Amino acid sequence: MKRITITLSDDIADALDHYMNESGAQNRSEAIRDLVRRAMLDLKNGPEDADCIGVVSYTVDQTARSLATRLAKRRLDAHDRHVAAVSVPLDHSTALEIEVTRGKLGEVGAAAQKLFLERGVAHGALSVVPVATGGAMHAHEGQAEPHRHLHVRQSFNPARDEEEGQV
Structure with a gap:
């Protein structure tokens, strides 16, 4: 596993904390991994x-x-x-x-x-x-x-x- 450092605005950090609490993630890293994984699946x-x-x-x-x-x-x-x-x-x-x-x-x-x-x-x-x-x-009956x-x-x-x- 690689360690990276990111900088977030206060608003995004607050939203991340809210997401973490709502989703049951144990910490910010787990929440960010979940969000990134979902975003990559949506590509x-x-x-x-x-x-x-x-x-x-x-x-x-x-x-x-x-x-x-x-x-x-x-x-x-x-x-x-x-x-x-x-x-x-x-x-x-x-x-x-x-x-x-x-x-x-x-x-x-x-x-x-x-x-x-x-x-x-x-x-x-x-x-x-x-x-x-x-x-x-093929054609269906009557078509x-x-x-x-x-x-x-x-x-x-x-x-x-x-x-x-x-x-």
Whole structure:
């Protein structure tokens, strides 16, 4: 184990102490290890060309000039990637937006980051699910169009998925 020294602002140190008490961590080092481990698990580290489903959530200030128009145009411009969107009004000027998108990890991540930089957008978060398209082309009874299904993978690492019998 390596020992490192870090400097934290008083606010962050207080928040860390609160987290330590709430989580049951025995000391600050244990709390920091837990937080770093979680952050590293949340990294969207996979090949940019890996297929994924992305769930994007964010709040929108409806009073921001032209934001509604820009968001609608953004969805229309990427109509092939957008699966669903829902808007939940929170108060008279703020809504929580949730979008489900599909595509390559690099595209989904870049689109989310660009969205989060829009004036009037806050609290942005992206969660990704690694997927693969597989199986033979088939059609269900009464369905004219043949298709393949998406399969949820355990990771963006195909070798790991094979080891776990997920392919």
